[in-house]
Amino acid sequence: MTCYVRTMPTSAAHEAWSLFWRIFVADKPRRLAVMAELGLSFQQAMALMHLEPGEPMTMSTLAAGMHCDNSNVTGIVDRLEAADLARRHPAEHDRRVKTIVLTEKGEALRSEVQRRAGQPPQEIAALSLEDAAALRDILARAVEHAAPLT
Amino acid sequence: MTCYVRTMPTSAAHEAWSLFWRIFVADKPRRLAVMAELGLSFQQAMALMHLEPGEPMTMSTLAAGMHCDNSNVTGIVDRLEAADLARRHPAEHDRRVKTIVLTEKGEALRSEVQRRAGQPPQEIAALSLEDAAALRDILARAVEHAAPLT
DNA sequence: GCAAAGTGCTTGATGTTGTCAATGTTTCTA
DNA sequence: TAGAAACATTGACAACATCAAGCACTTTGC
Numbered sequence: 172m173t174c175y176v177r178t179m180p181t182s183a184a185h186e187a188w189s190l191f192w193r194i195f196v197a198d199k200p201r202r203l204a205v206m207a208e209l210g211l212s213f214q215q216a217m218a219l220m221h222l223e224p225g226e227p228m229t230m231s232t233l234a235a236g237m238h239c240d241n242s243n244v245t246g247i248v249d250r251l252e253a254a255d256l257a258r259r260h261p262a263e264h265d266r267r268v269k270t271i272v273l274t275e276k277g278e279a280l281r282s283e284v285q286r287r288a289g290q291p292p293q294e295i296a297a298l299s300l301e302d303a304a305a306l307r308d309i310l311a312r313a314v315e316h317a318a319p320l321t
Numbered sequence: 322m323t324c325y326v327r328t329m330p331t332s333a334a335h336e337a338w339s340l341f342w343r344i345f346v347a348d349k350p351r352r353l354a355v356m357a358e359l360g361l362s363f364q365q366a367m368a369l370m371h372l373e374p375g376e377p378m379t380m381s382t383l384a385a386g387m388h389c390d391n392s393n394v395t396g397i398v399d400r401l402e403a404a405d406l407a408r409r410h411p412a413e414h415d416r417r418v419k420t421i422v423l424t425e426k427g428e429a430l431r432s433e434v435q436r437r438a439g440q441p442p443q444e445i446a447a448l449s450l451e452d453a454a455a456l457r458d459i460l461a462r463a464v465e466h467a468a469p470l471t
Numbered sequence: 472g473c474a475a476a477g478t479g480c481t482t483g484a485t486g487t488t489g490t491c492a493a494t495g496t497t498t499c500t501a
Numbered sequence: 502t503a504g505a506a507a508c509a510t511t512g513a514c515a516a517c518a519t520c521a522a523g524c525a526c527t528t529t530g531c
Contacts, residue, residue, distance in 0.1 A: 182453065183453035183454040183457045184441045184448060184453040184456075184457075185440075185441060186457045187441065187445060187453055187456040187457040187460055188439065188440075189439065190457065190460035190463070190464055191341070191344075191345075191441075191460060193464055194341075194463065194464065195341075195345060197467070199388045200388050203518095212488080212518090213487095213488090215487090229508085230508075230509060231508065231509080238346070238349045238350050238353075239488085240489075240490070240491085241508075241510085242491085242509080242510070242512095243488070243489065243490085244509090245509065245510055245511085246487075246488075247487085247488080250487080265497075265508080266496080266497060266508095267497045267498070267507065267508040267509070268507095268508060269508080269509065289335060289338065289339065290335075290338075291334045291338035291341075292338075293467040294463040294464055294466065294467040295334050295337060295338050295341070295463055296334050297463070297466040297467060298334060298459065298462065300333065302462060302463075303332065303333035303334040303337055304333040305455060305459060306334075306337040306459050307333045307334075307336045307337040309448065309452045309455060309456050310337055310340035310341065311336075311340060312448065312452060313340070313344065313444040313445055313447070313448055313452075314340055314343055314344065314444055316444065316447040316448070317347070317442075317443040317444040353489095357490095362489090362515090362516060362517085363516095363517095364516080365516090379479085380479070380480060381478090381480080389518075390517095390518070390519065391479075391480065391481090392480080392481070392482080392483095392518095392520085393518065393519085394480090395480070395481055396516075396517075397516090415479080415527075416525080416526060416527090417478065417479040417480065417524095417526050417527075418478095418479060418526095419479080419480070
């Protein structure tokens with residue numbers, strides 16, 4: 172049951188989404204620069220962010236979290252391992268499963284990615300304190316609505 | 322003179338940006354589904370959106386708009402041409418330059434992309450009218466601040 | 472004018488994803 | 502225990518990403 176708002180030509184949500192996109196696209200060069208500087212590809216950085224320090228994660232779980240194919244993660248983790256950022260361990264309870272754990276180097280780089288990529292772009296950073304707080308609250312409500320169970 | 326808010330561990334802008342990301346990542350499957358359904362890759366769709374109907378655009382301009390390398394656009398436009406969505410024409414004022422124009426089929430597909438990808442994801446669509454309007458207004462101010470000249 | 476420098480687009484080499492089908496191993500289930 | 506399912510990997514292929522030449526054409530400076 173999808174609910175279309177057919178009466179309005181373009182709703183506020185519509186326009187908001189469009190602006191959302193615009194900010195994301197405009198921020199692309201900054202993202203690329205950060206990744207290049209850290210010597211990571213975008214997906215490698217995403218994988219790093221999904222892997223929490225000290226928390227082993229299954230290949231499948233990581234694939235699901237990154238919304239991509241299982242076979243895809245194999246290659247990404249291969250490269251993380253080659254760069255000594257993560258290691259694979261066979262799971263003891265199920266020998267089909269392999270868990271991934273960040274190395275020390277991986278944890279360090281992860282927090283660097285977090286620090287750098289976590290910085291909001293100009294557009295957001297330049298907002299007034301009131302606007303920024305309001306934006307945060309609205310987005311928090313948005314996320315909560317769509318995913319009551321996280 | 323850049324102004325860091327060092328007193329706060331994580332500012333509102335910071336948190337807002339984090340939520341921003343979260344919504345984008347969560348929306349990835351929908352984007353992929355739309356593109357797959359329309360038989361386009363993500364970059365092809367982006368190119369289509371950059372090309373306005375009846376407005377020829379230079380390869381370089383398109384590359385700049387998409388924030389990617391010139392040589393990259395060559396391949397993307399090759400595929401758009403192969404799919405009869407766009408056509409290259411040599412520019413008359415400068416024979417090095419090639420302009421790209423959407424075909425009829427390209428214009429039709431473009432508006433379909435616009436219609437489908439323009440739909441906000443659950444998170445945004447489920448906001449109250451007040452929140453959606455406030456979100457739109459804040460993002461509009463954000464875009465305006467960062468790019469006063471557009 | 473003309474050589475030199477610069478511009479616009481393309482090509483080629485190489486690496487990282489994306490899809491999808493198939494395989495090997497291990498576990499679950501009937 | 503035989504068959505089905507699950508997990509990770511592999512292989513084949515297409516799409517992009519970067520970067521370094523290359524070619525055709527313009528512009529510049531003498």
